[in-house]
Amino acid sequence: MRNRATTTLSKGKIRQSWSKYNLYNLNQFRSPPTTNRTFFQQKWSAKAVSRAYHGEQVGEGQWKRMFNHRIRSVIPMNTSDLAADDGSLFSSGRGSGLEKEGKPAFQTRPTPYTSMAFAPLERRLDVAIFRALFASSARQARQFVIHGAVTVNGQKMRHPSYLLNPGDLFQVEPDRVLFATGTPKTKLERREGRLAQRKEPEAEEEAAKAEEVEEEPTESPKESPKETLKALLSQAKTIMSTDKGTLPAKRKQELRGFQKAVRRVLSRSASSTVLTDNLEAQFSQLTLLLNAKRSEKKEPEDNKNDKQPSEEDAPPTDAAAEAAASDKLSEAFEQATLGEEVDASELSDEEFDTLKRALTQMRDNPIDNTKPYATPWRPRDYMSAFAFIPRYLEVNQNICAAVYLRHPVARPGSAEVPTPFGESIATPAYGWYLRRRW
């Protein structure tokens, strides 16, 4: 299917997409004028504008078959109101309660039924993936489905038009989601990724050799509480050797620096116990916090440990708190590299917490140029302007899975179908699709 979903500036159509063109169109959008236009023309333009957003990938005939004039709605009930009155107060007078000072006794906000005109499309698998924030556009979500990256209830589903049933669990491959929602790679990173892929077999051999060679010096420190530090050191080494091709020269230098620092700490800790205790406490608490398989997951963390002191660019994802944490971290490690005593005792509990958090975050977000997105992962530009999750989905972002709980409903004062159009477009568009047109 050809992609006709262009976001041109001259037409100014709003699409299900996170592109900056779309953001600009969303900001500039004005409802089509109604003065001096026939009712038919008004409905036509309302329909055209809203169909450009809702299910633009769905044919008009198919959508017409899906449309249903009946709109699901709920009324949130207050149990104390129900307990206080059996309904006879409400039905008293002329049938809607006795008036109080000229005002009706029971006032309710109007339910925006017509904003729900495109609710049947929200059942589609591709739209649901886009709504769960797993793809940057409905078109991309569609591609993920077609390329076999999506499962429904554990089975691969290749039909983007599959209509989810309440209770269906759909899951997208996390790598695809990170690619869709992350910042794209720069030219340099792409090149490094290519080189890494080419050099992968060579690097593995080197890694094997390097491990054999470097096993020996790590064995020299004797005390058992220092096990974690030793593990750190050896893992840093393995990173060094495996990612030789991947990492640029500067990063390699940093890694070497880190390695040296840890070695120095270890050698000196034989004499002074305070230092080891502090560092040990740091890392053991950290590992407790991580409660993940140590052997597998430590690597990236080390990778980042030394990243922090030299470069502040690593976590642009997280602002002030993270920056503060990384400062503390960098201080600690700079001290370590300079051969000074690391003063973890100086850090307050709060600071220590942020430090730990920063460390875990960095472990989860390593540098890996073989990935199709820029690493460390950070959200793509202008993503936050489109970030919302409707209530009919329950999403677990960690595993990129979501459950379609129920069909979207309208309630007094709000409608659950995310639509950028107000009443002045929703109502004529709804009217257009009625079998007995207004």
Next chain:
Amino acid sequence: MAPRVQTRVSNALLPYLTSTSISSLPSSSSQCLSRQFSVTAASQTKLRRQMFEWLSTDGAELKHHIPGETNYVTRLKDSPMSATRPFPNNPNFVSESVLSEELRNEVYTRVVEEKKSVRAVSMDLGIDMKRIGAVVRLVELEKRQREQGKHLALPYARAIHEMIPTTPLAPPGERQTYHEPINDLPAHPLTGAQIFYPVSESRPFNRVEAGRVFSSAPALEHHEAAEIGHPSDLAEKIIEDPRAIGWVGKGNNARQILQPADVRIPHPHMVALERDHIAHPNERRAVAERQTKRLERQDAAEQQRRERAQARREKKLQTFTPENSRFEYRIQETVYTKETTGADGRAPWAVGRRYGVPHRDRTRGEVKIPTRVEA
């Protein structure tokens, strides 16, 4: 971004170029001409210029998110509801909060580890029962994937939770803020009708009677109506015996009588508890005891009903699995009547292969997209 170079000569120029073909023109002169006269190209670049100008001025605020805050386009318009409205033209769509990671884990521990009933957890935390089921399923899946050492999208999850509003878990000892309304009454299609129904002033007209009017059932007899003190009495009766609901109509048109809201909400016992509170304001403990008893009774009745239904289903369904087969054959009694196979015995819904009728896969226009996936 640099403005696009207009290579196509606009139509306005064509009359002047008739003597020589366009392609044969020296490129420098054609560019020069287009630069002088082209109007469309200028407008195109103008829009792009405006867009990039906006992105570098007002739109720059939207480029990166602020942790713990939403960052929608409405922010630029200075509207009071900007924090929750992602679309500037649609005040009816609200970006509602999602469960925070801690609250999600709390739900899981309460349901799976502490073995509390979904209903109780729903009432405590103010989360819809369907959502609780989904959360348990998702957390379980997450745990399994962590054990298997699968790749998780942790930085992505953190970023999303910074961008959108979340419902935090209340610190221990404090009351949990409700995540969502838990007693949503679905609007029944029957209630859409506007009915003129005269009632004598001497008679109270309550929700039970309104439901009967909507489903066009005859009004209750006086002694029947007198038995029902409050519509929530009906709820308890119906939970214990769902067959207590009356029917109207015959054959295919038979419909159950529309029940009052007290019966149809997800937590009908909350109304009963509230009524008990109103009737006995000073007997908190006794009221609470009665409530636990009521819940136990209802849970037991529900459990019993579920078991009975399961047993019935199993009795009805005969299965047969041949040795070394991955298939399970479900055997049903075939009923060969006009309803099941059609007048000529070849109806499309009839069972088995029928001579002269192509297989469903082979017929034209057959939709092969599955309509459901078994969990």
